[in-house]
Amino acid sequence: MNPTFIYGTAWKKDATTQLVQTAVKAGFTAIDTANQPKHYSEWLVGQALEALSREGVSRDSLFLQTKFTPLDGHDDRVPYDPQADLKVQVRQSFERSLQHLKTDRVDSYLLHGPYSHPGLGDSDWEVWGAIEELYRSGKAGMIGVSNVNYLQLAALVERATIKPMVVQNRCFAKQGWDREVREICAENGIMYQGFSLLTANVPILHHPTVKDMARKLGVDTMQVIFRFAMQVGMVPLTGTTNEVHMRQDLGINRIMLSDEEVSFIESIAG
Secondary structure: OOOOOEEEOOOOHHHHHHHHHHHHHHOOOEEEOOOOOOOOOHHHHHHHHHHHHHOOOOHHHOEEEEEEOOHHHOOOOOOOOOOOOHHHHHHHHHHHHHHHHOOOOEOEEEEOOOOOOOOOOHHHHHHHHHHHHHHHHOOEOOEEEEOOOHHHHHHHHHHOOOOOOEEEEEOOHHHOOOHHHHHHHHHHOOEEEEEOOOOOOHHHHOOHHHHHHHHHHOOOHHHHHHHHHHHOOEEEEEOOOOHHHHHHHHHHHHOOOOHHHHHHHHHOOO
């Protein structure tokens, strides 16, 4: 079950449980989180899933995605032994995620971001090897990487024993909506997930031509951007806390942009 739209749970804090329940009841079937207490409350996602299961929403009906976050992405709440070797850190973080989410598997497991820049270093390969082992175990249905650049992704595709199946990146219109990375994904059958599609591109939401598209379709400019993302092959994430917006976002399957409109948005500068 590959998602077409994902509900993101970053920065929701104590509201996480209620918002995940609201999102699923609104129609979202894919939830993104991370074992990174600094920005995510993964255990509260698990509480939401438990509550939903009591209301008849089965685990199997949902796509769950979480992440392993390297040490420098944490505050003092590190969900693994920071002194352990990297492979042990990955295993500890993953097992904690399963406990948080009250499940025996996740549908997708991501490296939250490479250790090195601009290419990959030894730590990246060691961690990726540990993530490959989780995939082989059957406890992670797909594996991938977030916050990755073109060089890093190209190296993974070329050299990894098990190639990444998912990429999740922040998308900026002024950088061509991450075109180079998206092209690698398209060529290699990798699911591309785009986040911050709205918050990273506020000027686009106010662009007169985009406003005209929205008016013609009877939707908001936010829905135009999400629909654009889908039509160029992205799986968009939204983190909205507004139930009306959740339902509006899911309603974008009922609209269609023309090829000319898609090309205009793709080439627009922020």
